[in-house]
Structures are given as C-alpha cells and as structure tokens.
Amino acid sequence: xxxxxxxxxxxxxxxxxxxxxxxxxxxxxxxxxxxxxxxxxxxxxxxxxxxxxxxxxxxxxxxxxxxxxxxxxxxxxxxxxxxxxxxxxxxxxxxxxxxxxxxxxxxxxxxxxxxxxxxxxxxxxxxxxxxxxxxxxxxxxxxxxxxxxxxxxxxxxxxxxxxxxxxxxxxxxxxxxxxxxxxxxxxxxxxxxxxxxxxxxxxxxxxxxxxxxxxxxxxxxxxxxxxxxxxxxxxxxxxxxxxxxxxxxxxxxxxxxxxxxxxxxxxxxxxxxxxxxxxxxxxxxxxxxxxxxxxxxxxxxxxxxxxxxxxxxxxxxxxxxxxxxxxxxxxxxxxxxxxxxxxxxxxxxxxxxxxxxxxxxxxxxxxxxxxxxxxxxxxxxxxxxxxxxxxxxxxxxxxxxxxxxxxxxxxxxxxxxxxxxxxxxxxxxxxxxxxxxxxxxxxxxxxxxxxx
Amino acid sequence: xxxxxxxxxxxxxxxxxxxxxxxxxxxxxxxxxxxxxxxxxxxxxxxxxxxxxxxxxxxxxxxxxxxxxxxxxxxxxxxxxxxxxxxxxxxxxxxxxxxxxxxxxxxxxxxxxxxxxxxxxxxxxxxxxxxxxxxxxxxxxxxxxxxxxxxxxxxxxxxxxxxxxxxxxxxxxxxxxxxxxxxxxxxxxxxxxxxxxxxxxxxxxxxxxxxxxxxxxxxxxxxxxxxxxxxxxxxxxxxxxxxxxxxxxxxxxxxxxxxxxxxxxxxxxxxxxxxxxxxxxxxxxxxxxxxxxxxxxxxxxxxxxxxxxxxxxxxxxxxxxxxxxxxxxxxxxxxxxxxxxxxxxxxxxxxxxxxxxxxxxxxxxx
Numbered sequence: 001x002x003x004x005x006x007x008x009x010x011x012x013x014x015x016x017x018x019x020x021x022x023x024x025x026x027x028x029x030x031x032x033x034x035x036x037x038x039x040x041x042x043x044x045x046x047x048x049x050x051x052x053x054x055x056x057x058x059x060x061x062x063x064x065x066x067x068x069x070x071x072x073x074x075x076x077x078x079x080x081x082x083x084x085x086x087x088x089x090x091x092x093x094x095x096x097x098x099x100x101x102x103x104x105x106x107x108x109x110x111x112x113x114x115x116x117x118x119x120x121x122x123x124x125x126x127x128x129x130x131x132x133x134x135x136x137x138x139x140x141x142x143x144x145x146x147x148x149x150x151x152x153x154x155x156x157x158x159x160x161x162x163x164x165x166x167x168x169x170x171x172x173x174x175x176x177x178x179x180x181x182x183x184x185x186x187x188x189x190x191x192x193x194x195x196x197x198x199x200x201x202x203x204x205x206x207x208x209x210x211x212x213x214x215x216x217x218x219x220x221x222x223x224x225x226x227x228x229x230x231x232x233x234x235x236x237x238x239x240x241x242x243x244x245x246x247x248x249x250x251x252x253x254x255x256x257x258x259x260x261x262x263x264x265x266x267x268x269x270x271x272x273x274x275x276x277x278x279x280x281x282x283x284x285x286x287x288x289x290x291x292x293x294x295x296x297x298x299x300x301x302x303x304x305x306x307x308x309x310x311x312x313x314x315x316x317x318x319x320x321x322x323x324x325x326x327x328x329x330x331x332x333x334x335x336x337x338x339x340x341x342x343x344x345x346x347x348x349x350x351x352x353x354x355x356x357x358x359x360x361x362x363x364x365x366x367x368x369x370x371x372x373x374x375x376x377x378x379x380x381x382x383x384x385x386x387x388x389x390x391x392x393x394x395x396x397x398x399x400x401x402x403x404x405x406x407x408x409x410x411x412x413x414x415x416x417x418x419x420x421x422x423x424x425x426x427x428x429x430x431x432x433x434x435x436x437x438x439x440x441x442x443x444x445x446x447x448x449x450x451x452x
Numbered sequence: 453x454x455x456x457x458x459x460x461x462x463x464x465x466x467x468x469x470x471x472x473x474x475x476x477x478x479x480x481x482x483x484x485x486x487x488x489x490x491x492x493x494x495x496x497x498x499x500x501x502x503x504x505x506x507x508x509x510x511x512x513x514x515x516x517x518x519x520x521x522x523x524x525x526x527x528x529x530x531x532x533x534x535x536x537x538x539x540x541x542x543x544x545x546x547x548x549x550x551x552x553x554x555x556x557x558x559x560x561x562x563x564x565x566x567x568x569x570x571x572x573x574x575x576x577x578x579x580x581x582x583x584x585x586x587x588x589x590x591x592x593x594x595x596x597x598x599x600x601x602x603x604x605x606x607x608x609x610x611x612x613x614x615x616x617x618x619x620x621x622x623x624x625x626x627x628x629x630x631x632x633x634x635x636x637x638x639x640x641x642x643x644x645x646x647x648x649x650x651x652x653x654x655x656x657x658x659x660x661x662x663x664x665x666x667x668x669x670x671x672x673x674x675x676x677x678x679x680x681x682x683x684x685x686x687x688x689x690x691x692x693x694x695x696x697x698x699x700x701x702x703x704x705x706x707x708x709x710x711x712x713x714x715x716x717x718x719x720x721x722x723x724x725x726x727x728x729x730x731x732x733x734x735x736x737x738x739x740x741x742x743x744x745x746x747x748x749x750x751x752x753x754x755x756x757x758x759x760x761x762x763x764x765x766x767x768x769x770x771x772x773x774x775x776x777x778x779x780x781x782x783x784x785x786x787x788x789x790x791x792x793x794x795x796x797x798x799x800x801x802x803x804x805x806x807x808x809x810x811x812x813x814x815x816x817x818x
Contacts, residue, residue, distance in 0.1 A: 185636065190528065356638075356639045356640045356643035360506055360558050363562060366640070398555070
C-alpha cells in the first residue's frame with residue numbers, strides 16, 4: 001500500500017466537519033507554522049520539499065512563492081485556483097468535497113507564508129454545491145479561531161473568500177482568473193508583469209492549485225526534507241490522479257509517483273484493468289491538453305524503458321514520443337475508441353472555450369474543429385491532415401496564454417501518432433462511418449535500435 | 453524631469469538608442485520603413501491596447517547585455533519593453549515571417565473580403581496587411597461567420613462580419629467617453645462587439661471609434677457609399693470648437709466635403725493636435741460640419757506615397773524611409789535589371805512630378 005498524505009483521512013465518517021477533522025489531527029500544521037515558524041522558514045520548507053505545482057505546468061511551488069514582490073505598504077494576496085475545468089480532471093473536486101478542511105488548513109499556512117490577509121478561492125461555477133461545503137468549513141474554522149482576525153492569538157489575520165466563476169475554462173489560466181476575480185471579462189493578461197509582481201488589483205499575487213495548497217499541510221507536518229523522500233527524482237511527494245475512461249475502476253487515486261503506468265492501469269489497487277476485457281489503445285495521461293500516447297509508447301518509452309507515473313518519465317522523449325504529467329487527468333481509451341472522434345471532441349471544446357482575444361487561437365481553434373469534423377464524418381481530404389498540422393503549428397507558441405498551446409497539442413499528438421487512422425478515415429469515408437479503425441498496430445512493441 | 457537612461461537596441465541589424473521603457477514596436481517605428489512590424493490592435497494613444505492580434509510578433513535573439521539568452525517564444529513587440537543591448541529580428545527572421553503569414557491567414561478566415569463594397573477599402577489596415585504579408589490563396593473552405601448589421605445610433609454603423617476583434621473601439625469608448633455602454637459579448641470565434649441591447653452610443657466623442665477601427669466594421673453613416681476614399685482629396689482644416697481641438701482632415705471632392713475625420717499619422721493613428729493632446733474630434737465636427745464654409749482650410753494633407761489615396765495628388769509627396777539597405781548591412785537589394793542601363797527612355801534627371809501638365813514624349817528629349 002502506497003503512502004497517502006492527502007486522502008489518508010478522506011474516508012473517515014464526518015471528516016467534512018471541523019470536529020472530526022480536528023480530532024484526526026487537523027490544523028496541527030497551522031499551530032506549528034504560526035507559532036514556531038517564520039514565513040521565510042515555511043517558504044524554505046516548501047522549497048526543500050520539491051513540491052511542484054499540481055495544476056498542470058509542474059512549476060516548483062517554493063520557487064513561485066519566493067518570486068512574490070514585497071513592496072512596502074502594498075497588500076499581497078494568495079488565490080486558490082479551484083477552477084478545475086480540464087476535461088478528465090476531477091481531483092480538486094474530490095478533495096474539496098470530501099475533506100474541505102485540508103484545503104482551508106493549507107490556505108492559512110500558505111497565506112501566513114506569503115503575507116496574505118485576504119485569500120481567495122476561485123471555484124468553477126459548475127461546482128455550485130462545493131461552494132456551500134467550503135463556506136461551511138470556513139465558518140467552522142472561523143468559529144474555532146483558525147480563520148479571521150488574530151489567528152491563535154498570533155496577531156495574524158487571514159480571511160478566506162470563496163468566489164464562484166461563471167463557467168469558463170479560460171478562467172483557470174491564472175491571469176484570466178485574476179481578471180475574473182476583479183469582476184472583469186476573463187481575458188488572460190499579457191505577461192510580464194507576472195502576477196507575483198502585479199496580480200489581483202495590481203498587487204503581488206500567488207495563484208496555486210487546490211492540490212498544491214493542500215499538500216502544504218503534510219509538508220509542514222512532516223518537514224520538507226521528509227516529504228522530498230517520497231517519490232522519485234524531481235517528482236516528490238504524492239500526486240492525485242483522476243482516472244477515467246474505459247477502465248474498471250475510475251476514480252481519484254493518490255500515488256507516490258514510483259509506480260509504472262502499466263501497474264497503474266492494470267493493478268486492482270488502482271484502475272483495475274481495461275473494462276469489458278478490451279485492449280488498451282491509447283491514453284491521455286494528464287488531462288485533455290497533454291499529448292495523447294498510443295499504448296506502446298505509453299507503457300514503454302522510445303528507449304524501451306518502463307514508463308512511470310511521474311513528471312520526468314511521462315515527459316520522457318519530449319513531445320515526439322512522450323507526453324506530460326499535466327493536471328493528472330488520466331483518460332484511458334480502449335480499442336473501440338476512435339482517435340479522430342476523440343480529437344474532434346477536444347477541438348470542439350477548445351474552440352468553445354477560447355476567449356477570442358488573440359487571433360491565432362480564436363480563428364485557429366474553430367478552423368481545426370471544422371476540418372476534424374469533415375474527417376470524422378467521411379468528408380475529409382488527405383491534404384487536410386497536413387493542413388491540420390500546419391494550423392496547429394501556427395497556433396502553438398504564438399498566443400497570449402497557454403490555451404492556444406493546449407488546443408494545438410492534442411491535435412498535433414493525434415496526427416503524430418495516429419496519422420494512419422486519420423488517413424483511413426479519409427480513404428474509407430463509408431466504412432469509417434460504420435466501424436472503428438480498431439487497435440491496429442498501436443500496441444505493438446516498439447523497435448528499439450540496439451547501439452553497440 | 454529626471455534624465456531617462458538610454459538603452460541600445462538592435463532591430464534587424466539597425467542599432468538605435470531609445471529611452472528605457474520604450475516598447476520594441478515604438479523603437480522600430482523610430483527606425484521606420486519595413487522594420488516597423490505591422491499592427492492591427494495596438495494603438496499608441498489607447499492605454500492597454502495591443503498584444504491581441506499577434507501580427508507584430510518578433511523574435512528576440514538576444515535578451516539584453518546582462519542576460520543574452522534569446523526569448524523562447526516570439527513576443528508581441530507592442531507590449532514588450534526593450535532592454536539594454538537587446539537584439540530583435542523582425543523581417544530578418546524566417547520564423548517571424550512564417551508566423552505573421554499565419555496570423556494574416558487567421559485574421560482573414562472570417563473576414564468577408566468584401567473590399568469592393570466596403571467603405572474602408574483604400575485605407576484599411578487589414579487590406580494593407582494582407583497585401584504585404586499574406587498569401588495569395590486561402591486554405592479555408594468553410595462558411596464564414598456572418599452577423600447582421602447594427603446601427604449604433606444614427607451616425608455609426610457596426611458591421612461585425614468585418615470585425616477582427618482588435619478591441620480598439622472598446623478601449624476608445626472606455627477611455628474617451630464617460631459611460632461604458634460598449635464591449636465584447638460571448639467568447640471565442642463567436643465573440644462580438646456589442647452595445648447594451650443595441651443601445652445608441654450617444655457620447656460626444658464616440659465617433660472616434662470609426663477612426664480607430666482598422667477595418668470597415670465601424671463606418672460613418674454620413675459617408676457610407678457616397679464615395680471611394682481615393683477619389684476624394686484630403687485637406688487639413690480647422691475650426692473653433694468648444695468640445696475638441698477642432699483640427700481635422702476634410703475629405704473633399706470638388707467643393708463638397710464628403711467626410712470629416714481626425715488627422716492621422718503615418719501609422720494610421722490619430723495625430724497629436726497642435727495643443728499637444730491627442731487630436732480626437734467630437735461628433736459635431738465629424739458628422740455635422742459638412743460645408744466648406746464651416747472650416748478654415750490649411751492645405752492639402754500629406755499622404756504616404758504608397759497609399760492608394762495619394763493617387764492624383766501630386767503635392768506634398770512624402771517619401772517613405774527606406775531601410776532595406778541598412779537591414780542588409782550596406783548591400784543594396786540585388787536588381788535583376790537596371791532600367792537605366794538598358795533603356796534610354798527613362799531619364800533619371802527628368803522629374804515628371806515637377807511638370808505642371810501631363811507628361812509628353814517631348815519631355816524626355818531634353
């Protein structure tokens with residue numbers, strides 16, 4: 001049984017309430033941090049822990065914290081990004097629904113470290129019922145002196161506000177989130193200035209994911225160095241993976257990043273294998289925007305080594321033969337799934353969610369969707385595949401925010417690894433409407449050239 | 453005022469010194485010519501504009517003297533400030549030219565290209581952009597998005613179909629007028645410029661949204677379909693106006709004033725007035741003063757020789773700043789054939805523009 005830090009207590013009856021959470025050792029880290037540590041100590045511990053942002057980019061959290069500007073007389077803010085909208089990702093929802101006090105606890109410690117007296121949770125609009133759960137939890141914590149003014153008699157004030165979004169994926173991008181939080185249209189800002197310098201209301205701001213902030217609690221409790229011992233290499237600690245798709249046991253799993261992808265999919269402790277006895281065809285290992293991988297490249301890297309569930313191993317081989325850890329939205333596709341249809345679904349999503357601010361993303365996402373629609377419904381041309389490739393390359397890297405990249409990568413990866421499935425769709429317009437391409441050679445062992 | 457430090461920046465092999473805090477684009481405009489990246493959304497007089505259209509993307513091949521690492525991605529030159537010793541590649545970078553061609557293609561995807569019936573033709577930035585940086589063919593084979601025309605009050609028409617969502621008019625309405633009645637609805641490729649339930653735009657300065665619109669999405673209803681801009685002659689004129697600077701450009705044909713606009717500089721932006729402020733003009737000057745007697749005429753406007761509007765106006769020719777030989781570090785562009793070497797018809801010493809009458813073959817026999 002692997003180490004569990006975040007979900008260890010998540011299934012205790014009544015853990016949502018303050019009494020049970022406190023009885024189970026909750027809010028210890030607040031006591032430890034506020035009474036025995038200085039903000040610098042906490043930042044140092046987080047740096048030592050090697051914790052990487054769990055929202056998708058995997059940027060070291062301690063480093064991000066140390067970038068925050070500290071001008072005299074200007075308030076600073078911590079914003080918790082709970083706008084979890086990446087298709088395939090539902091780990092934050094699970095955390096907030098089951099063990100909301102863990103997030104509150106992490107928020108107070110982090111606010112103390114960053115000097116934020118007003119901390120915000122920006123939650124996606126569709127999570128309407130979680131807002132109530134969080135607000136109840138905040139009020140309970142307030143009643144017990146962990147939130148509000150003069151926390152634990154230390155003189156530190158911290159109020160936590162929950163703000164609902166209005167249902168836009170783009171508001172998960174940190175600068176769009178800040179704009180939306182300010183009450184404006186959620187368009188991403190141009191960087192620089194970065195939020196660490198000018199964020200919410202032009203004040204220094206740190207935006208972190210729910211899981212990142214929750215992970216601060218075990219880091220403070222056990223110490224950064226202890227935390228760094230869990231996991232492997234630069235992938236320290238535990239990571240929540242929300243597994244879905246054609247597997248026997250979809251759900252949220254906490255892993256310590258030492259297990260292989262194969263074990264994760266097939267062991268009974270985790271996904272429990274592919275549903276209905278089918279075979280694995282492909283997988284999107286980190287939420288919809290990361291590159292899709294065929295079965296053979298998913299289980300083994302291009303060098304023939306076993307692929308593990310951690311940041312480095314999943315991205316081994318770059319985009320040519322690898323993918324990304326992303327936000328941990330693990331989407332498994334079996335042999336009956338059509339990659340073209342899957343890519344179309346994703347393209348439609350990104351077209352719908354593009355904010356429309358900068359031209360490559362606004363126009364390019366719609367164009368890709370239309371072409372994919374044609375290919376999927378048997379009206380495509382063989383030149384469309386190269387055209388798609390060209391469009392995605394013109395979007396990637398040329399946009400204001402990463403949504404352009406996120407829209408381009410799935411299309412690029414699908415064409416890179418599944419070009420023959422696209423070609424089959426084009427060349428067999430009638431047949432492709434009646435049956436799927438199937439598994440084909442996508443699970444065949446990869447030829448690894450032997451070097452002397 | 454304290455002395456601002458000067459930073460050295462090299463753009464396409466041309467080095468200049470500019471005050472710290474200048475953007476790459478403003479520095480490139482100081483050099484002028486082809487080196488200045490095209491802009492569709494950036495407007496130096498509107499705070500917060502820029503960064504959206506991505507036509508001004510440039511490559512930063514050297515970050516600064518202190519940190520010479522190149523920037524990993526192409527950057528929007530209109531919103532990136534220069535650092536000391538920065539090296540920028542615009543027209544010398546194939547990556548930039550490729551990305552720019554891509555952006556032009558994206559911008560034209562949903563643009564109707566109805567230039568023959570569009571009032572903006574001849575002074576349209578998108579037209580210039582696609583002429584200079586676009587490809588001759590589109591690869592888009594789908595229906596373009598279409599919107600109904602909307603009247604924003606009795607003087608301004610909004611034709612969203614032509615809009616490229618540069619947000620300039622939104623910034624204008626935000627920064628020049630008092631009530632915010634005008635913004636963007638929806639998102640993505642279905643987002644649109646809109647007013648609150650087709651509310652009229654009634655502010656005294658709202659007419660300026662027509663001047664900032666780079667395409668024919670916002671047009672002057674008092675001028676629509678009356679004339680092509682290149683048949684009219686622009687003259688500078690002014691009047692005493694208690695609301696605005698009163699310094700305008702009249703677009704005349706014969707004795708008739710067809711249209712009144714603000715004066716624009718070589719980048720298509722509203723010029724500064726003689727009092728130093730930006731020369732926005734009020735609706736009264738723009739829409740209601742259409743008689744010559746309303747105005748004191750100063751003389752013909754200077755029009756860029758490359759503009760189609762300059763056809764037929766032989767006065768006040770303004771030669772654009774040629775930068776190509778500097779970009780190529782002293783070498784001239786290679787000519788396939790020098791006409792003067794093979795023909796005796798065209799004589800360099802004869803200036804046709806100085807003739808007071810149409811040219812005649814006798815003029816070459818001097």
